[in-house]
Amino acid sequence: AQRVTQPEKLLSVFKGAPVELKCNYSYSGSPELFWYVQYSRQRLQLLLRHISRESIKGFTADLNKGETSFHLKKPFAQEEDSAMYYCALMGDMRFGAGTRLTVKP
Amino acid sequence: GAGVSQSPSNKVTEKGKDVELRCDPISGHTALYWYRQSLGQGLEFLIYFQGNSAPDKSGLPSDRFSAERTGGSVSTLTIQRTQQEDSAVYLCASSLSGWGNTEAFFGQGTRLTVV
Numbered sequence: 001a002q003r004v005t006q007p008e009k010l011l012s013v014f015k016g017a018p019v020e021l022k023c024n025y026s027y028s029g030s031p032e033l034f035w036y037v038q039y040s041r042q043r044l045q046l047l048l049r050h051i052s053r054e055s056i057k058g059f060t061a062d063l064n065k066g067e068t069s070f071h072l073k074k075p076f077a078q079e080e081d082s083a084m085y086y087c088a089l090m091g092d093m094r095f096g097a098g099t100r101l102t103v104k105p
Numbered sequence: 106g107a108g109v110s111q112s113p114s115n116k117v118t119e120k121g122k123d124v125e126l127r128c129d130p131i132s133g134h135t136a137l138y139w140y141r142q143s144l145g146q147g148l149e150f151l152i153y154f155q156g157n158s159a160p161d162k163s164g165l166p167s168d169r170f171s172a173e174r175t176g177g178s179v180s181t182l183t184i185q186r187t188q189q190e191d192s193a194v195y196l197c198a199s200s201l202s203g204w205g206n207t208e209a210f211f212g213q214g215t216r217l218t219v220v
Contacts, residue, residue, distance in 0.1 A: 093209065097147035097148075
């Protein structure tokens with residue numbers, strides 16, 4: 001069965017520290033994965049997608065097929081990164097449970 | 106409109122009453138999704154419409170939940186005989202093509218409170 005797992009419900013880091021939000025998937029084919037973000041009082045929106053291999057707001061995510069992971073990383077977290085982050089698997093628009101990131105000053 | 110629109114923004118209803126939640130997707134988007142977002146539960150998939158195909162209803166939690174999409178555009182999510190555990194934010198999203206192939210655009214959600 002297809003599945004996306006985000007093992008951390010809450011993650012807290014200090015401003016300027018590196019941050020990594022974990023996402024693991026289970027999929028029999030070649031996966032395409034997304035990260036969505038929801039800032040306070042805003043709509044859920046696409047942050048980045050695996051296929052684009054882009055960096056958005058300093059975030060990157062690399063697909064690791066060996067570890068079946070698609071972790072979201074940023075080398076220096078900012079307070080404005082505080083939000084709810086969801087990992088999603090293309091071909092199955094079911095999302096992970098989400099990780100709430102808090103960046104402390 | 107420019108984005109996905111949901112109405113009402115907030116709904117308070119008494120336990121046992123029926124409610125209807127509306128979603129206006131982005132014009133031209135063939136795919137439409139409903140999700141439920143509740144504290145501690147993340148984003149729970151409910152139902153997916155793609156063009157004229159039969160909807161994927163596999164996420165609906167009980168037979169009290171149903172959804173329609175008329176004319177390939179507006180969708181209505183109906184919850185019958187509401188229960189307190191139905192209290193949540195209900196999100197609608199649409200995308201240009203189906204099932205995660207393209208970016209999904211979300212509405213602002215309907216916050217449902219069952220008292």
